[in-house]
Amino acid sequence: MKHSLVSGLLVSTLSVCVAAPVPPDDGKLRIICFGAHPDDCEIQAGGVATMWAAKGHHVKLVSVTNGDIGHWREAGGPLARRRKAEAEHADQILGVTCEVLDIHDGELLPTIENRRLITRLIREWKADIVLSPRPNDYHPDHRYTGVLVQDAAYMVTVPFFCPDTPYLKRNPVFLYYPDSFQKPNAFQPDVAVSIDSVIQKKLEALDALESQFYEGGANGSADSIPSEPAKQRERHNQVRGFFEKRYEDQAKRFRSKLVDFYGQDKANAVRYAEAFEICEYGRHPDSVELKKMFPFFGE
Numbered sequence: 001m002k003h004s005l006v007s008g009l010l011v012s013t014l015s016v017c018v019a020a021p022v023p024p025d026d027g028k029l030r031i032i033c034f035g036a037h038p039d040d041c042e043i044q045a046g047g048v049a050t051m052w053a054a055k056g057h058h059v060k061l062v063s064v065t066n067g068d069i070g071h072w073r074e075a076g077g078p079l080a081r082r083r084k085a086e087a088e089h090a091d092q093i094l095g096v097t098c099e100v101l102d103i104h105d106g107e108l109l110p111t112i113e114n115r116r117l118i119t120r121l122i123r124e125w126k127a128d129i130v131l132s133p134r135p136n137d138y139h140p141d142h143r144y145t146g147v148l149v150q151d152a153a154y155m156v157t158v159p160f161f162c163p164d165t166p167y168l169k170r171n172p173v174f175l176y177y178p179d180s181f182q183k184p185n186a187f188q189p190d191v192a193v194s195i196d197s198v199i200q201k202k203l204e205a206l207d208a209l210e211s212q213f214y215e216g217g218a219n220g221s222a223d224s225i226p227s228e229p230a231k232q233r234e235r236h237n238q239v240r241g242f243f244e245k246r247y248e249d250q251a252k253r254f255r256s257k258l259v260d261f262y263g264q265d266k267a268n269a270v271r272y273a274e275a276f277e278i279c280e281y282g283r284h285p286d287s288v289e290l291k292k293m294f295p296f297f298g299e
C-alpha cells in the first residue's frame with residue numbers, strides 16, 4: 001500500500017510462525033487475503049474481512065513478510081515480534097485469523113520456494129476467494145506478493161505441484177486490492193462494498209498497528225510520538241482522520257460501481273468503501289456468484 005503517513009517496509013530477523021488451524025467444511029465461504037506486510041491486508045480489506053467474519057465465513061489474513069524493517073527507530077527480530085503481536089491484535093478486533101510469515105521485509109522474491117509456500121497456504125485454507133495486491137506497485141514486496149499469488153492461481157489446481165498438500169478441485173476466485181498506479185494498466189473495480197457499518201471497527205484495528213501509523217513506520221521520526229497525553233490523543237485522531245478520508249475517497253472513486261450493486265439511492269449514501277478487481281487468472285464469477293461471494297448488498 002501506499003501509506004503516506006506511514007511506511008510499510010522493513011529488514012532483518014525472525015519472528016515465530018505458527019500455522020493457523022484450518023476451518024471446518026461447513027458450507028461457509030473461505031477467504032484468504034495476502035498482503036506484503038503486517039498491515040496491508042487490514043488496510044485493504046479489513047472492512048469486508050470483518051463483515052464476512054460476522055456472518056460466520058472463514059477469513060484469514062496473511063502477511064507474507066515479517067515487517068522487520070518497518071520502523072525508523074527499531075528493526076530485526078524485536079520489530080518482527082512487535083508487528084506480529086500488533087497484527088494479531090488488529091485481526092482479533094476484526095474477528096479473523098492472522099498469520100505472519102517469517103520472510104524478511106524488503107527482501108521478498110518470487111522464487112519457486114515461495115510459490116510453493118503461497119500455493120500450500122491457499123490449498124490448506126481450501127480457499128474459495130483469494131485477495132492480493134496487483135503486481136504493479138511501487139513497493140517490491142507488494143509487487144512480488146502479487147506475482148506469487150498470480151503464480152499460484154493455476155498451480156493450486158495441479159495435483160503434482162506440491163503433491164504433499166491436497167490440490168483444489170475448484171479454482172478459487174482471485175481478486176486484487178485497489179491502488180492508484182497507472183502503468184501498464186490502472187485498477188478497474190469489479191465490485192465495491194460499503195464498509196459504513198464497520199468503519200469504527202476497522203479504524204480501531206488500524207489503530208492497533210501502532211508502530212506503523214501512530215509512530216509513523218519506516219518513514220516516521222521521534223516527532224511522531226508526543227509525550228503529553230493530550231497530544232497523543234490528537235495523534236491518534238490524526239491517524240483515524242487519515243484513514244477515514246482514505247475510505248471516503250474510495251467511496252467517491254468507486255461510486256459508479258457502488259451504484260451497480262446497491263442502486264443509485266443507497267450507493268449515493270455510502271460514505272466509506274472498499275473495492276476489488278477480479279484477476280484474469282482463477283475462476284471467473286458471474287454477477288450472481290459475485291453477489292454470493294459478497295453477501296452484503298441487500299442490507
Ligand SMILES: [Zn+2]
Nearest residue numbers: 001008037040
Ligand atoms: Zn506494505
